[in-house]
Amino acid sequence: MSYKIRLLEDSGVKSVLLPCRTTVPFPEDATVEWTDNYGNTVYLHQNRCNKPERQIQFYRDRVTMHEDRLKTGDLSLTLKHPTRADSDTYTCTVYSRKRRVLVKKQVQLQVKVQQVKVDSGTDAVRLPCETTVQLLASTVQWRDSNNRLVHMLQDGSDVLEHQDNIYRNRTEMDKDLLKTGDLSLTLKRLTYKESDVYTCTIYSRGGDVLMKKQVQLRVRDCRLEVEKGAESVLLPFKVSPELLINAKVEWWRYEPAPKLKIHCYRSGFDQPYEQSQFYRTQTEMNNDLLRTGDISLTLKRPLDGGDESYRCGVWRNGKLLGWTTVLLKVKGRVQLQEEPEDIRGRSCSIDMTPLMFERIGFSEMI
Known part of the structure; x- marks a missing residue:
């Protein structure tokens, strides 16, 4: 059985539910495993406990399931802060102790990133990002697809000592963002390197991800x-x-x-x-x-x-x-x-x- 989920725009949603529900009865020692299209372990429950050490790093601390999953038959997986990189086909498989397949279901997730297109001669472009997340005592980071720091705000103030050199003196964010929730980034004096996917992430003081939003910038002929x-x-x-x-x-x-x-x-x-x-x-x-x-x-x-x-x-x-x-x-x-x-x-x-x-x-x- 296959199920399709399409997020037409990565609008900074906190999580997405990959549904998998069944009425098939399971033994208490059954194994529940979610994998991606490459066979990587996304989530694993085995021998009556979770096995986070078996997950690949990409999904660590980003996936959860219901505690009483084997009793209720609700094997749905919650994936936090979905981005374009999470577009994939996920498979939920339930095994008996002897590795006999009891249930197998697939969920296809497609996350389409918001696009911004700019014209020749444009001296600056605005990458949109708005949120209702409480921004007090938080850190906001914009990064490019190579994980280079484009812009950073902490407690409402610019913190740019670790900003990558190619973005120096070329970025700007709303100084009133604590009130407006507008985290949009203005990128000035574009070069060919700016055709990229940019990620805006909000972190709590403790380092937890509160929100993540991606914007794809395209510069055309x-x-x-x-x-x-x-x-x-x-x-x-x-x-x-x-x-x-x-x-x-x-x-x-x-x-x-x-x-x-x-x-x-x-x-x-x-x-x-x-x-x-x-x-x-x-x-x-x-x-x-x-x-x-x-x-x-x-x-x-x-x-x-x-x-x-x-x-x-x-x-x-x-x-x-x-x-x-x-x-x-x-x-x-x-x-x-x-x-x-x-x-x-x-x-x-x-x-x-x-x-x-x-x-x-x-x-x-x-």
């Missing part, structure tokens, strides 16, 4: 439309100014073939002799980019027909720090350089998720 014959178009890309210190910026035309380097910036200056000769008078970047972090590229006289694809990478000491793809469709209403507010107002976003590109060259990536 930028898509622009330009009319055939347009004089110019702005390919948008904005990063943290700190990212550009001693860094190299390269823009490439990816499609149509052949692949060409269309602009290069390094050591505070454009490098026209490193770009394709065809584009030496066709591209321009903001002169104030080291202060603003705006490395958008003005492209003069884009191609007259078909779609075009452009990529930009930011490098330091051979390591890729940030990148974006801009997909340009040559049709529709013209978007000229003298109307930058309209260009930036379009639906643009940056896809900077593939962390594997940190270890490869940009020429390999394209």
Whole structure:
């Protein structure tokens, strides 16, 4: 028998019940075991007592069952603080002393994390998290999927000495959260590394988990439309100014073939002799980019027909720090350089998720 549970959004629920009820009579020495889809022990009751040492660490202190389970036939399992990682198929099996299977039931749990999508040029994003949990004398932590500390509050005050360096001076939480219960995190000056799943956890003074909530941040490719014959178009890309210190910026035309380097910036200056000769008078970047972090590229006289694809990478000491793809469709209403507010107002976003590109060259990536 299989049962399905779907949490459409991980909204910080305290627990979820994995149901398993039966009218089959059990001997007092029966074994009750819950396992996940990989055969790991989630919960085990054997020889009339629980066996927490047999659980894998992931489920320690997070699962409970009714005390009189064998008498009532209610073998349901309560799983505390479910997150996306708990999406799985769980099996409840009851064995006799001779390991004969008396009951076997399955429960499929699906936890879908709330998603936030951001557009290219967005300087900050809000990761939502609200709670009714009493926050006095508690600790609130935001962490990324690599368990790096993004932001921490203790008794209503920021505690950031252990914050990971990549998030320094880039995060903010509501100072009035003790009254409002709004634990949302504002993340500023986005780079490609911010496409991730973030977890907000509330701990009591004693270290117990009171609530857990996850938010998935997705940064998408930028898509622009330009009319055939347009004089110019702005390919948008904005990063943290700190990212550009001693860094190299390269823009490439990816499609149509052949692949060409269309602009290069390094050591505070454009490098026209490193770009394709065809584009030496066709591209321009903001002169104030080291202060603003705006490395958008003005492209003069884009191609007259078909779609075009452009990529930009930011490098330091051979390591890729940030990148974006801009997909340009040559049709529709013209978007000229003298109307930058309209260009930036379009639906643009940056896809900077593939962390594997940190270890490869940009020429390999394209």
